[in-house]
Amino acid sequence: MTTLLGARQVTKIFGRGLLKKQRTIALEDFSLSIGSGQPMITSVVGESGSGKTTMARLLLGLESPTLGDVLYKGRDLRRLSPTEWRAFRRDVQAIFQDPFEVYNPFYKVDHVLTVPIAKFHLANSPGESRALMEKALQAVGLRSEETLGRYPHQLSGGQRQRVMVARALLVKPQLIIADEPVSMIDASLRATVLADLRQLNEEFGISFIYITHDVTTAYQISSNVIVLYSGSIMEAGDVELVIKQPQHPYTKLLVSSIPLPDPHHRWSDELPAPAFRERAGDNGGCKFASRCPYVTSGCRQKAPPLFQIDPHRAAACYLYQAHPLVQTEEMDKIFVQRRASDTGQPVAGGSLVEAG
Amino acid sequence: MKSLLEVRDLRVYYHTPRGPVKAVEGLNFALQARERFSLVGESGSGKSTVALSLLRLIKPPGRIESGEVWLDGVNVLALDAEQMRQLRLAQMALISQGAMNSLNPVMRIKPQIVDGIQSHGVQMSRREWDGRVGELLQQVGLQGEVADMFPHQLSGGMKQRVCIAIAISLRPKVIIADEPTSALDVVVQRQVMETLRRVQEDLGASVILIGHDMGLMAQFADRVGVMYAGRLVEEGYVGDIFTQPQHPYSRLLMTSLPSLEKKGVFRGIPGFPPSLLNPAPGCAFHPRCPYALDRCAGEDPALRIVGPKHRVACHLLEERGEATP
Numbered sequence: 041m042t043t044l045l046g047a048r049q050v051t052k053i054f055g056r057g058l059l060k061k062q063r064t065i066a067l068e069d070f071s072l073s074i075g076s077g078q079p080m081i082t083s084v085v086g087e088s089g090s091g092k093t094t095m096a097r098l099l100l101g102l103e104s105p106t107l108g109d110v111l112y113k114g115r116d117l118r119r120l121s122p123t124e125w126r127a128f129r130r131d132v133q134a135i136f137q138d139p140f141e142v143y144n145p146f147y148k149v150d151h152v153l154t155v156p157i158a159k160f161h162l163a164n165s166p167g168e169s170r171a172l173m174e175k176a177l178q179a180v181g182l183r184s185e186e187t188l189g190r191y192p193h194q195l196s197g198g199q200r201q202r203v204m205v206a207r208a209l210l211v212k213p214q215l216i217i218a219d220e221p222v223s224m225i226d227a228s229l230r231a232t233v234l235a236d237l238r239q240l241n242e243e244f245g246i247s248f249i250y251i252t253h254d255v256t257t258a259y260q261i262s263s264n265v266i267v268l269y270s271g272s273i274m275e276a277g278d279v280e281l282v283i284k285q286p287q288h289p290y291t292k293l294l295v296s297s298i299p300l301p302d303p304h305h306r307w308s309d310e311l312p313a314p315a316f317r318e319r320a321g322d323n324g325g326c327k328f329a330s331r332c333p334y335v336t337s338g339c340r341q342k343a344p345p346l347f348q349i350d351p352h353r354a355a356a357c358y359l360y361q362a363h364p365l366v367q368t369e370e371m372d373k374i375f376v377q378r379r380a381s382d383t384g385q386p387v388a389g390g391s392l393v394e395a396g
Numbered sequence: 397m398k399s400l401l402e403v404r405d406l407r408v409y410y411h412t413p414r415g416p417v418k419a420v421e422g423l424n425f426a427l428q429a430r431e432r433f434s435l436v437g438e439s440g441s442g443k444s445t446v447a448l449s450l451l452r453l454i455k456p457p458g459r460i461e462s463g464e465v466w467l468d469g470v471n472v473l474a475l476d477a478e479q480m481r482q483l484r485l486a487q488m489a490l491i492s493q494g495a496m497n498s499l500n501p502v503m504r505i506k507p508q509i510v511d512g513i514q515s516h517g518v519q520m521s522r523r524e525w526d527g528r529v530g531e532l533l534q535q536v537g538l539q540g541e542v543a544d545m546f547p548h549q550l551s552g553g554m555k556q557r558v559c560i561a562i563a564i565s566l567r568p569k570v571i572i573a574d575e576p577t578s579a580l581d582v583v584v585q586r587q588v589m590e591t592l593r594r595v596q597e598d599l600g601a602s603v604i605l606i607g608h609d610m611g612l613m614a615q616f617a618d619r620v621g622v623m624y625a626g627r628l629v630e631e632g633y634v635g636d637i638f639t640q641p642q643h644p645y646s647r648l649l650m651t652s653l654p655s656l657e658k659k660g661v662f663r664g665i666p667g668f669p670p671s672l673l674n675p676a677p678g679c680a681f682h683p684r685c686p687y688a689l690d691r692c693a694g695e696d697p698a699l700r701i702v703g704p705k706h707r708v709a710c711h712l713l714e715e716r717g718e719a720t721p
Binding site: 197198 | 649
């Protein structure tokens with residue numbers, strides 16, 4: 041089966057200043073392929089400045105890569121014909137972070153649903169269009185009589201985001217790229233939106249790329265996770281391994297810093313001293329070197345490639361250089377083909393190399 | 397034991413053309429010396445309004461309608477403007493949401509720290525100021541050279557620590573921190589929260605931490621108050637609130653939190669967030685409450701004691717005879 045959407049060794053550099061002297065590498069040597077197997081939810085986790093939103097924009101064709109290609113069914117996004125571009129727009133849908141900004145306050149909520157129906161000629165009559173809208177809203181747990189005909193300000197943030205999910209669902213996409221879909225929603229409503237995403241994955245066979253800074257929701261919803269730091273992949277693979285037993289020093293720091301809602305498990309006291317400069321310069325070495333407790337001189341010279349530590353996990357760190365190399369474009373081979381809800385059992389890992 | 401800070405029946409409304417928005421509606425709580433108390437709630441629960449009200453920083457159309465705020469035997473709401481100015485920062489300091497963006501971008505850090513202290517009538521020689529600023533920066537884990545830097549040379553976490561340094565510059569008795577880490581990444585968030593905890597312990601001050609992140613509260617607080625629609629619906633020790641929440645809202649909120657411990661079905665709280673403009677009669681949570689009784693729609697439940705320092709506002713517990721007034 042061919043890959044629906046793939047990024048192949050994509051690098052995106054933003055230039056600034058005269059002659060583009062100041063360069064910011066937003067994403068470096070990133071590969072991912074979606075849709076060559078079971079529909080899966082894959083998370084991309086990173087802090088601000090990690091390049092996760094740039095990645096989403098590249099995959100959606102909103103930015104062009106500086107190096108590498110983004111491919112839709114094997115065709116470069118930049119060379120799609122208008123017909124192919126329409127098909128791409130239909131197959132790959134997006135849900136953005138802010139459920140407040142995407143609505144025009146002068147239009148009723150119906151507008152965001154009727155536009156895609158008209159654009160893609162999904163319905164032949166107003167009655168058919170209404171039925172489609174009702175079905176999509178029902179799929180995300182909204183009652184159409186409580187939603188249609190209202191203005192955006194009359195809905196809660198959670199409901200607005202669910203309408204966006206319904207809109208993405210209308211065109212029957214194969215992949216939804218969701219960039220921080222729940223970060224602006226209150227805790228009590230967040231769970232309902234995540235439940236919707238999972239249901240769409242399982243019942244409608246839609247793949248997801250779930251982009252977030254929140255490790256906990258990534259763990260809950262996805263099968264595989266890619267951890268980004270400063271534009272580079274640090275660790276990737278099965279969530280049960282990467283998040284429950286992190287091996288890369290950055291992932292370890294990230295996971296141990298999550299404030300767990302459990303007063304009996306408080307942050308442990310050992311935390312590396314705060315670095316004076318908290319972000320590394322662009323010197324060709326490992327991006328995490330300036331904050332890493334295990335840093336060696338080699339780390340500062342050349343960025344480490346990905347090493348396959350377990351059958352289903354790779355980490356970009358010289359601590360694991362005894363393990364076989366993984367090419368980034370082959371990374372999807374280490375991903376597990378198992379849904380997040382299939383099992384709560386952690387997968388037994390291979391021989392784990394102890395850091396330190 | 398006498399409380400350091402006591403809030404009695406605080407009511408704060410925002411007056412809009414469509415009627416008063418009742419952001420805080422009859423709030424009561426007490427803060428002990430050296431205590432870390434958390435007010436947690438979702439957006440619109442009135443938690444930030446509480447922070448501003450305690451320091452009387454509410455601006456029109458907002459107004460403190462009634463209530464008393466006693467700090468060490470003084471009713472803060474009865475002070476005149478000059479007394480209030482003296483009290484701010486010296487006795488009660490605020491670290492607001494996104495405080496790091498309130499630093500002046502064209503001023504070095506040192507004069508910004510000095511400014512607050514000077515406005516409370518402290519005079520020092522230049523060398524003494526250098527020493528004082530260096531001391532404050534050291535207390536929040538920053539190096540002395542930060543004093544001569546501009547805000548844009550610092551990361552978000554460092555700027556937020558500068559704001560903590562300003563907040564503790566006059567050794568206040570109470571530090572109010574309103575979502576102090578909401579714009580920061582988790583690793584930096586942890587460093588800032590640990591800085592706040594350390595300076596609080598050094599100073600012997602009390603902290604009111606306001607926020608929506610239950611995880612952060614569990615990590616930081618001694619006691620937690622859960623707010624809903626401008627009211628406190630439950631308060632108790634952090635262990636009790638997280639392991640045996642009694643109010644249906646707190647309970648549903650806890651089960652809706654994703655954790656790393658168990659994977660399961662997501663359970664949100666159904667229904668609409670409360671309207672503060674046209675609040676539901678009776679208990680504000682009853683339209684979303686799966687256990688609502690008939691009387692919940694008519695009668696606003698009062699906070700009642702259910703355990704040691706554990707109070708809950710719910711008719712259900714009363715009906716079951718588990719609560720005492």
